[in-house]
Amino acid sequence: MAEIELRGIEKRYGETPILKGVSLKIKDGEFLTLVGPSGCGKSTLLRIISGLEDQDAGEVSVGGRPVDGARPKDRDVAMVFQSYALYPHLTVFDNIALPLRTRQLSFVQRLPLIGPLVPGRAGIERSIRVEVEQAAVMLDVAQLLHRKPGELSGGQRQRVALGRAMVRRPTVFLMDEPLSNLDARLRVQMRTEITSLHRRLGVTFVYVTHDQSEAMTMANRVAVMMAGELLQVGPPEELYRDPQDLRVAEMIGSPKINIVTRAHWTDNRSVLSAALAPQTRRLAFRPEAAVLTTPADELPNGTVTTLENLGSDIFVHVALRDGPETVVVRTAPDERRFSLGCTVGLKINAARLMQFDEAGRRCGDIERVAA
Amino acid sequence: MSLTASIQNPIRSVVRRRHRTREAAIGWLAVSPASILLICLLFGPAAAVILFSFTDWQLGAATFRFIGTENFAALWADPPFWKALINTCLYVAIVVPGTVGLGLAAALLIEASPGLRGFYRAVHFLPVMSTMSAMAVVWGTMLHPSIGLVNRVLAAFGVAGINWLRDERTALLALALIGIWQGFGFAMVLFVSGLKAVPQQLYDAAAVDGADGLVDRLRIVTLPMLGPVTMFVIILSASRAFEVFDSVRVLTQGGPNYASEVLLNRLYSESFDYLRTGYGAALTVVYLAIVIALTLAQARFIERRVHYS
Numbered sequence: 001m002a003e004i005e006l007r008g009i010e011k012r013y014g015e016t017p018i019l020k021g022v023s024l025k026i027k028d029g030e031f032l033t034l035v036g037p038s039g040c041g042k043s044t045l046l047r048i049i050s051g052l053e054d055q056d057a058g059e060v061s062v063g064g065r066p067v068d069g070a071r072p073k074d075r076d077v078a079m080v081f082q083s084y085a086l087y088p089h090l091t092v093f094d095n096i097a098l099p100l101r102t103r104q105l106s107f108v109q110r111l112p113l114i115g116p117l118v119p120g121r122a123g124i125e126r127s128i129r130v131e132v133e134q135a136a137v138m139l140d141v142a143q144l145l146h147r148k149p150g151e152l153s154g155g156q157r158q159r160v161a162l163g164r165a166m167v168r169r170p171t172v173f174l175m176d177e178p179l180s181n182l183d184a185r186l187r188v189q190m191r192t193e194i195t196s197l198h199r200r201l202g203v204t205f206v207y208v209t210h211d212q213s214e215a216m217t218m219a220n221r222v223a224v225m226m227a228g229e230l231l232q233v234g235p236p237e238e239l240y241r242d243p244q245d246l247r248v249a250e251m252i253g254s255p256k257i258n259i260v261t262r263a264h265w266t267d268n269r270s271v272l273s274a275a276l277a278p279q280t281r282r283l284a285f286r287p288e289a290a291v292l293t294t295p296a297d298e299l300p301n302g303t304v305t306t307l308e309n310l311g312s313d314i315f316v317h318v319a320l321r322d323g324p325e326t327v328v329v330r331t332a333p334d335e336r337r338f339s340l341g342c343t344v345g346l347k348i349n350a351a352r353l354m355q356f357d358e359a360g361r362r363c364g365d366i367e368r369v370a371a
Numbered sequence: 372m373s374l375t376a377s378i379q380n381p382i383r384s385v386v387r388r389r390h391r392t393r394e395a396a397i398g399w400l401a402v403s404p405a406s407i408l409l410i411c412l413l414f415g416p417a418a419a420v421i422l423f424s425f426t427d428w429q430l431g432a433a434t435f436r437f438i439g440t441e442n443f444a445a446l447w448a449d450p451p452f453w454k455a456l457i458n459t460c461l462y463v464a465i466v467v468p469g470t471v472g473l474g475l476a477a478a479l480l481i482e483a484s485p486g487l488r489g490f491y492r493a494v495h496f497l498p499v500m501s502t503m504s505a506m507a508v509v510w511g512t513m514l515h516p517s518i519g520l521v522n523r524v525l526a527a528f529g530v531a532g533i534n535w536l537r538d539e540r541t542a543l544l545a546l547a548l549i550g551i552w553q554g555f556g557f558a559m560v561l562f563v564s565g566l567k568a569v570p571q572q573l574y575d576a577a578a579v580d581g582a583d584g585l586v587d588r589l590r591i592v593t594l595p596m597l598g599p600v601t602m603f604v605i606i607l608s609a610s611r612a613f614e615v616f617d618s619v620r621v622l623t624q625g626g627p628n629y630a631s632e633v634l635l636n637r638l639y640s641e642s643f644d645y646l647r648t649g650y651g652a653a654l655t656v657v658y659l660a661i662v663i664a665l666t667l668a669q670a671r672f673i674e675r676r677v678h679y680s
Binding site: 047052090107 | 570572573575576578579580581582583584586587590591592595596598
């Protein structure tokens with residue numbers, strides 16, 4: 001069993017704090033994604049879990065066992081790196097076999113020239129060969145075992161790196177932006193492969209990415225990090241529907257959530273305005289949480305500036321009349337078309353309007369106020 | 372449109388052809404200084420040496436005659452030549468591993484400790500920058516049988532020193548150690564730059580894979596990643612070791628009893644001490660052949676460096 005527990009992890013580089021007291025529980029067998037902009041500390045947190053770096057304060061335990069100060073190899077974790085970090089002088093087979101060899105062979109057995117002469121090695125090598133070949137078949141690299149990493153494509157290298165990580169059956173998989181060196185098409189394909197690998201292995205995955213769509217599509221739970229702090233942890237749909245912080249709302253979802261400053265919200269007659277909490281400074285709603293109306297009898301209203309036709313949806317960009325903001329509203333292609341320059345009104349689903357206070361924290365939901 | 376094109380085309384191709392010949396002329400003009408210098412300073416003398424190696428010419432003599440391969444036959448039958456060739460190979464066989472090993476060890480130690488890196492690098496590089504003949508004098512004093520530092524230190528420990536440079540058993544070894552001392556700083560600098568190019572993620576991967584001991588890290592990451600640099604250092608120090616001369620000339624003159632005789636010193640003695648220019652030229656031809664073979668090997672190996680990508 002390998003749940004991971006982080007308690008109050010702190011890390012600083014010189015004077016710069018990187019992690020400011022991160023606490024997180026990752027359940028056994030869970031696929032958790034750490035998502036955040038670059039420099040937010042997500043990779044550092046992963047390296048602390050792996051043992052490649054030591055925290056300045058706080059505790060890490062893996063499988064209920066404290067691992068603070070333990071070396072990476074003693075933590076039963078495997079890691080996949082952004083650059084794949086394959087050994088360029090070794091064949092694919094030897095790359096995948098290395099974690100098994102370092103663990104199963106003794107120091108003397110591993111030595112070149114002398115090693116093969118030591119009794120017992122041949123048997124271990126045979127079982128290693130079986131395991132490496134199993135992993136290679138599972139990842140569809142069996143025909144590449146004799147090649148060197150330099151002769152492989154990016155996607156193949158990524159598979160070999162996965163193979164090297166999974167071959168010794170670790171209870172925790174750590175992945176540090178493993179797909180960001182791949183082209184877009186391959187990235188989408190590898191996403192599904194990694195999630196199906198997770199299902200087959202059934203072990204804990206911790207996956208670091210700056211790409212919110214990877215986080216949303218792959219994970220059971222997503223932890224959003226920013227500036228060394230966890231802003232919110234929850235299932236993807238919860239982060240999307242119910243962000244507790246404006247920065248989370250902004251990070252999750254494509255196209256981005258619409259944010260309007262309260263001062264620019266001149267909807268004096270509508271129920272919405274009356275129901276806003278006093279401390280609310282900004283309002284936010286998803287592109288699908290509003291419908292457009294003409295004539296623009298519903299306030300607020302604005303002018304259509306751009307139409308983005310994706311085939312399945314048309315995103316209409318509306319420049320608000322009373323503020324600098326432009327909001328994006330999703331419409332179905334079979335709905336009536338809006339033309340550029342026409343004035344439209346915004347009818348927002350009150351249940352899906354989110355309010356945020358001065359500090360960007362969620363406040364006063366409509367239902368709660370109404371209730 | 373097509374009409375104008377067909378009219379313009381011949382004109383254009385004439386212009387292009389004229390343009391091309393002009394470009395070629397400029398090209399030849401551009402390489403001529405280097406080519407002339409190469410011919411005058413390298414190919415010319417090399418051809419002259421090969422020519423002289425088939426004559427009995429002596430330096431300053433008014434006449435000479437062609438004697439065919441007589442000089443080479445004399446070489447073949449000359450024990451000091453074989454002694455010099457074997458000694459040179461022995462010298463290379465000691466100096467190359469010594470330089471590579473010591474250079475690598477120094478580079479690893481310097482890169483492992485954060486403090487005073489620049490200082491250590493500079494100190495180890497100093498011998499490379501110094502003039503060998505001057506340093507040889509210093510070494511000569513250090514190895515002096517009675518007043519030399521080495522024997523005095525040995526005496527302090529109760530060990531009777533020997534006359535390092537006048538003893539048949541130690542003369543070549545002493546010269547080889549001086550050669551290592553002079554050359555390993557350069558190897559170190561090359562290894563340091565090679566070490567800086569090893570990606571940190573490989574060390575991380577090795578640590579997660581369980582290869583976090585010193586020997587495993589060296590075996591799995593550092594040494595393989597230094598492979599191309601090591602090959603370069605080996606070739607470079609081998610070609611430098613083959614041309615050992617200054618220290619031999621200053622310290623032992625090839626003695627005692629040819630115990631430290633090397634090819635270049637043999638060549639110098641025959642050509643300029645005994646003025647047997649034709650014979651010296653034959654020696655030079657042999658030396659040239661060895662150096663050219665080394666250079667070709669170097670080019671081959673450096674081409675092969677691309678296999679890490």
